[in-house]
Amino acid sequence: MTAEPGVTAPPRSKYLQIKDALLEAYIDGKPAGSALPPERVLAADFGVTRVTVRRAIDELESDGLVYRVQGGGTYSVGPSIAKSLRLTSFSEDVRARGRTPSSRLLEVAHGAAGDEVGRSLHLSPGDGVVTVRRLRMADGEPMCLEVCALAAATVPGLEDLDLTGSLYELLERHYGIAPTRAEQLIEATVLDEHDAAMLGVPPFSAALRATRTSYDSRGGPVEYAVTTYRADRYSLRFAVRRD
């Protein structure tokens, strides 16, 4: 059972392959409002059942890339808009925008979890946590300040590793920990003089603050992170639907 030459990727599910094919054929570079072929036609073309085609289109719809009209058809929203809400690390995020991520490590500290962090990580307030403070940059330009807390017991020796890259990659490689889902809170705030100076903006500038608790596939909390983004460099864009 060998793969076709040029097909080096691991065998992905059909509906994901179809999603990519639809993206390339009917969405990327097509004007907004272009119609996709009917589901039954696509099913025949791809040699799958309609259920599988629908699954692919379900993903495109929840990503905000197409919309459906019952009895009407399926239409492209247009090529440029609508980034979906996926759990991504800062490094992945910056690379996806075609820029180069880097970090300046500000502090690695051991201490007690305390109340809020302990509750989020399912620890007692006195349990040990490692706190990593970093200034994160894209093409060398400051983008956000990140404070990340992890249960000390789960990441022994973290402070001796290179913390200027992707924390998610590092957790996976050294500890076999991989966050798969997270709860996220987005607020607006104003930067104090210290944080503003770090980010290279005037004091009292606006900022977006994201507070995130990440969980691994077994449901255990992995990371509690507070990230403060420059308002002039960061925004959230997504599609919403009505029930």
Added chain:
Amino acid sequence: MTAEPGVTAPPRSKYLQIKDALLEAYIDGKPAGSALPPERVLAADFGVTRVTVRRAIDELESDGLVYRVQGGGTYSVGPSIAKSLRLTSFSEDVRARGRTPSSRLLEVAHGAAGDEVGRSLHLSPGDGVVTVRRLRMADGEPMCLEVCALAAATVPGLEDLDLTGSLYELLERHYGIAPTRAEQLIEATVLDEHDAAMLGVPPFSAALRATRTSYDSRGGPVEYAVTTYRADRYSLRFAVRRD
């Protein structure tokens, strides 16, 4: 054509009924991490196929209320967290929080669309738009400033209607227009003296700004709205997953 006594709601799809039943039985009031029964058991209990049960659980998962572990099971995230990202009007939003919405109408103006609004509403810059400025409140307390633009041709006589309630309800009732999806941009900003006074907070306070373009079921743009929320009263909370 009368409904059954006691069955006042229109017949909803099975998977939505199952979703509600699962919510009540296994999520509301249950501690985080509680396991749901296996999909095959639920299918038998509800007298449907596994596909239909999975569809219900798909919705719960994308709402951030449960998470699944392949080979393991399906678990509740807990009762309190994770509001989903649905397209809701301010009035609906406030009522969902158990408070009473109200509005103060600041201005209704006719004018040319201009560049940005025109592009969003698929109009020429010189086409007419109606702009509605409102201060929106919950239990009488200022929550946000809303500026909403609609194509003048689609809402004749809008300025003579009662604009202190839900704009979505009004669009539906008087013009048969119902937004079904939207693209939304979230940014952080700082309030100027005028807006801060309107919202009853000190000048230069932080605020969340949401810029939204809504579309009806046929894909036509309906509304271009910029809403500025008090940062101390409004935040966004949602669940994210990794691919």
Added chain:
DNA sequence: GAGTGGTCTAGACCACACT
């Protein structure tokens, strides 16, 4: 009426977790 998306059935096999 013809065509489209929306829902649902009754199975099957695979990948992964637990023990």
Added chain:
DNA sequence: GTGTGGTCTAGACCACTCC
């Protein structure tokens, strides 16, 4: 091995839109 969720098939009927 057994049980779980993940994917997929080959149909069916309904609700809606457009002509």
